[in-house]
Amino acid sequence: xxxxxxxxxxxxxxxxxxxxxxxxxxxxxxxxxxxxxxxxxxxxxxxxxxxxxxxxxxxxxxxxxxxxxxxxxxxxxxxxxxxxxxxxxxxxxxxxxxxxxxxxxxxxxxxxxxxxxxxxxxxxxxxxxxxxxxxxxxxxxxxxxxxxxxxxxxxxxxxxxxxxxxxxxxxxxxxxxxxxxxxxxxxxxxxxxxxxxxxxxxxxxxxxxxxxxxxxxxxxxxxxxxxxxxxxxxxxxxxxxxxxxxxxxxxxxxxxxxxxxxxxxxxxxxxxxxxxxxxxxxxxxxxxxxxxxxxxxxxxxxxxxxxxxxxxxxxxxxxxxxxxxxxxxxxxxxxxxxxxxxxxx
Numbered sequence: 001x002x003x004x005x006x007x008x009x010x011x012x013x014x015x016x017x018x019x020x021x022x023x024x025x026x027x028x029x030x031x032x033x034x035x036x037x038x039x040x041x042x043x044x045x046x047x048x049x050x051x052x053x054x055x056x057x058x059x060x061x062x063x064x065x066x067x068x069x070x071x072x073x074x075x076x077x078x079x080x081x082x083x084x085x086x087x088x089x090x091x092x093x094x095x096x097x098x099x100x101x102x103x104x105x106x107x108x109x110x111x112x113x114x115x116x117x118x119x120x121x122x123x124x125x126x127x128x129x130x131x132x133x134x135x136x137x138x139x140x141x142x143x144x145x146x147x148x149x150x151x152x153x154x155x156x157x158x159x160x161x162x163x164x165x166x167x168x169x170x171x172x173x174x175x176x177x178x179x180x181x182x183x184x185x186x187x188x189x190x191x192x193x194x195x196x197x198x199x200x201x202x203x204x205x206x207x208x209x210x211x212x213x214x215x216x217x218x219x220x221x222x223x224x225x226x227x228x229x230x231x232x233x234x235x236x237x238x239x240x241x242x243x244x245x246x247x248x249x250x251x252x253x254x255x256x257x258x259x260x261x262x263x264x265x266x267x268x269x270x271x272x273x274x275x276x277x278x279x280x281x282x283x284x285x286x287x288x289x290x291x292x293x294x295x296x297x298x299x300x301x302x303x304x305x306x307x308x309x310x311x312x313x314x315x316x317x318x319x320x321x322x323x324x325x326x327x328x329x330x331x332x333x334x335x336x337x338x339x340x341x342x343x344x345x
Contacts, residue, residue, distance in 0.1 A: 046264045047102065047193035049215075054095040061089060072323050076251070076307055080214075084309045085325040088211045097133070097210030104135045105192035105263070107183075108200040109176050112165060115146035117201045117332065122150050122158070128204035128328070130212075138188060140179055159187075177274035177291050184267045196260035197270070199331060202313070206328045214306035216261035216269070218299055222310040222318060224253040236293040241285050242276040243293035245300060254299055256292035258313045258329060261305075272298050 068074065074087045081087070106125070110118050122137060129135065134155040139147055142165040147158065163179050180197065188195065194213060224233055230250035236243035260266065273294040280287060287293035314320070314330040 060091040093210040102193040124204035195266040199257040217306040218254040218304040221255040243287040
């Protein structure tokens, strides 16, 4: 796991391939920690939300100060939005963000048999994900030939990054943070303003628009978003792990299957998860839920600026409760023993 990749920038229509070339050393955990000691806030020159402008003449329903969702909480205790259907007007918020015209990167990993999920992910994404925004799907795979050529919308494209195969599904999960860190640093930060990390074994079912964008957006895990005491969250509870969260602490439990934000803030978070995983490995420990455990540790002490409801990552395994009025993204049913390299163990 010591090689990284240099990018050729070759493009075939809306499809480009990033071929392995020169060797670059992966930063050591110590170096990476040193690099993380940056000032709070955005790096100088980073993209940020501008004025909340929209064009004149846009038709939309008048907002109310008296009526709204009463069955769910729509604001966190640190006073940022907790987003559900019915808490925003997609016409208004999409108009505002389209005027800013951000470039959005979507990072997905399709290693081994997980390449079979690419077609559904991409085709449904083109139908529902940030439609009419500029989007690049960065597909990390060990088999470029399995990346489908699909029809892309205007300003949208695919970029392929070749990575090694894995013998354990845990290697794929933990490796995501390493390869994403390297690729953001070498390529993506020059090509995007926002970045989303997503699981490829997912489908889009309804629009995901400008309401999902913020400096750092996290998604509530469907299994723990209501009636679960914080001490029952599946946080890492072993104090020997860098992902450790003690009993009595915690806000929510977030999924690592969908998360996003400003490019530089996401780079800082992705790199944090990579570095902390490396530190754990030195101590012969692996966090209970790999990068998801480190993600939850980070977001406990570095609050997200927007929390997205489980509408943004449900599961085809689960019944849909009344408070979930729309499924925007869901993880598909699959045989883990068949698709994972080590049979799901």
